[in-house]
Amino acid sequence: KQEVTQIPAALSVPEGENLVLNCSFTDSAIYNLQWFRQDPGKGLTSLLLIQSSQREQTSGRLNASLDKSSGRSTLYIAASQPGDSATYLCAVRPKAEGAQKLVFGQGTRLTINP
Amino acid sequence: DGGITQSPKYLFRKEGQNVTLSCEQNLNHDAMYWYRQDPGQGLRLIYYSQIVNDFQKGDIAEGYSVSREKKESFPLTVTSAQKNPTAFYLCASSPEGLAIYNEQFFGPGTRLTVL
Numbered sequence: 424k425q426e427v428t429q430i431p432a433a434l435s436v437p438e439g440e441n442l443v444l445n446c447s448f449t450d451s452a453i454y455n456l457q458w459f460r461q462d463p464g465k466g467l468t469s470l471l472l473i474q475s476s477q478r479e480q481t482s483g484r485l486n487a488s489l490d491k492s493s494g495r496s497t498l499y500i501a502a503s504q505p506g507d508s509a510t511y512l513c514a515v516r517p518k519a520e521g522a523q524k525l526v527f528g529q530g531t532r533l534t535i536n537p
Numbered sequence: 538d539g540g541i542t543q544s545p546k547y548l549f550r551k552e553g554q555n556v557t558l559s560c561e562q563n564l565n566h567d568a569m570y571w572y573r574q575d576p577g578q579g580l581r582l583i584y585y586s587q588i589v590n591d592f593q594k595g596d597i598a599e600g601y602s603v604s605r606e607k608k609e610s611f612p613l614t615v616t617s618a619q620k621n622p623t624a625f626y627l628c629a630s631s632p633e634g635l636a637i638y639n640e641q642f643f644g645p646g647t648r649l650t651v652l
Contacts, residue, residue: 527579
């Protein structure tokens with residue numbers, strides 16, 4: 424059964440720093456991996472989608488990489504801002520458990536201090 | 538504006554009552570999903586629907602029911618059989634039911650509390 428882990432559970436950094444959030448998954452047989460942002464009490468906002476055949480995707484100050492063979496993905500945030508404070512979730516779409524299912528990690532709660 | 542709407546934002550239920558959570562999308566997406574989010578846990582799939590008049594159970598379907606009579610609507614009923622329904626419920630949709638490469642987009646959520 425696919426499992427997704429995000430470490431650390433919480434991270435606090437000063438404004439302006441570049442930072443990396445980590446996501447690992449146990450089964451490399453996936454269709455894609457998606458990164459989301461969630462603000463307190465709100466729904467999820469899709470940030471980046473990486474297909475299994477891709478190595479990375481970029482959107483503005485965000486860059487996500489995927490190493491399927493090692494079961495890892497990273498979300499790189501450049502020049503962090505207080506508005507980046509949120510919980511970041513990664514999710515994989517595993518081949519073995521039905522194409523419609525996303526398996527989520529528990530998230531990393533990020534705080535950017537002014 | 539295109540998007541997914543969920544109502545109500547907050548819902549309170551007495552024990553033994555059934556309640557229905559609304560999810561509507563105007564994105565013309567074929568597939569719709571219901572997830573449950575609990576503190577300290579990742580999202581878990583309750584039900585999903587690829588096309589109108591068809592839906593499948595997810596990982597935690599017991600105590601829940603759904604219908605898909607219209608493409609844009611996928612209501613979730615939390616029945617009295619659900620033992621611990623207090624949670625944050627999220628509805629999502631994706632462009633094509635069988636297109637495994639497509640992103641899922643989420644609504645703003647409904648917070649259900651059992652009194």
